[in-house]
Amino acid sequence: MSPSTHSAAAAADTARTALRGLDAIRAELAAIYRDLHAHPELSFAEHRTAAEVARRAREYGCEVTAGVGGTGVVAVLANGPGPVVLVRADIDALPVTEQTGLDHASTTEGVMHACGHDMHVSCLLGALKLLADARALWSGTVLGVFQPAEEVGRGARAMLDDGLYERFGTPDVVLGQHVGPFPAGMVGAHAGPAFAGADALKVVLYGKGAHGSRPEASVDPVVMAASTVLRLQTIVSREIPAGETAVVTVGALNAGTKDNIIPEEAELKLNIRTYTKDVRTKVLAAVERIVRGEAAVAGAEREPDITEIASFPVLVNDGAATARTMAAIGAVIGAHQMLDPGPVTGSEDVGLFGTHAEVPVCYWLFGGADPAVYGAAAAAGTLDEDIPSNHSPFFAPLVEPTLTTGVTALTTAALAWLDAR
Ligand code: ZN
Ligand code: ZN
Secondary structure: OOHHHHHHHHHHHHHHHHHHHHHHHHHHHHHHHHHHHHOOOOOOOOHHHHHHHHHHHHHOOOEEEEEEOOOEEEEEEEEOOOOEEEEEEEOOOEOOOOOOOOOOOOOOOOOEOOOOHHHHHHHHHHHHHHHHHOHHHEEEEEEEEEEOOOOOOOHHHHHHHOOHHHHHOOOOEEEEEEEEEEEOOOEEOOOEEEEOEEEEEEEEEEOEOEEOOOHHHOEOHHHHHHHHHHHHHHHHHHHOOOOOOEEEEEEEEEEOOOOOEEOOEEEEEEEEEEOOHHHHHHHHHHHHHHHHHHHHHHOOOOOOEEEEEEEEOOEEEOHHHHHHHHHHHHHHHOHHHEOOOOOEOOOOOOHHHHHHHOOOEEEEEEEEEOHHHHHHHHHHOOHHHHOOOOOOOOOOOOHHHHHHHHHHHHHHHHHHHOEEO
């Protein structure tokens, strides 16, 4: 037995003991999850959520500080000398109108937990409770970090800027998880670049307004925008090597008010995903060149404005940390429940917690889809149509076994890094 298999087996034994407490809190955690799902809050406005997190974490035995980085909450379990293990859950929801029809669907019009962060919160609360009750088994410090505003890529930065590590200690490892559209019960992490870097840009194209009947008096920003959108599609197809990955999406295009008015300007919002610095630099340069080029071709008198809305760095899972963490989880839930999700084009700001302290990160995915429905869709080749993914108004993780799997994974992962007593 190699040392890492040995430690994974030992961590798994400790985890199995700690997880005996799960039966007693499963119903309570499911109720917490449904309550959070019914009351989603947007980035940096997670006031009710944060209050609920603080109340529960305190009740579960943590030392709790609210208001870290805005609406962030830190729940500490200090249990003697040993490693500091940061376990993170994001807490914000999205501007999506829920269409799941569930009993616990959102009660707030236009806001929905469409990314499953309510599941992340419930799982971390459960893991903290189990770790608190199993203090006799481990030593070290668990830093439960409930992070706001992941969806806008600013929450992790806000907590770090608010002195997260100076106030609560610098971690030795950063752990966390995201629920995704694959079978509930499954867990997996991809070592290396795992989540894409994302850049969001706002582009304003300036034309010259005129009456719709007199195009000769205008520089039409609508045509300029249409042409820009089409030309942007050639970045990935014509400029990025076939073996590299990038995504360039124009998610918003707005101009004008009325059929017979040529407007003054048009606004585009772009989302860009890349996995390497070189590809990112190349794509951003191409966007700038195309936007400025199209404006020049159209005869625009004013240069377009290009501003950054958000920027997420690539999330890199440390190879050794991922092997250690996944070995422990696999020993508890079974190797047949483990998968390698590969790199995903989604983005995450959890990586900042690792890069800020220069410590390894292991961030894994766990499934939320009904395994039977998933199996049928996979057999029929209709996964994209039948399994709603994150940010869809139909995204609805199956409460169980998703919750049990998420609590199990977090608890086991933390114990794989804490010292055994
Ligand atoms: Zn999301
Ligand atoms: Zn998310």
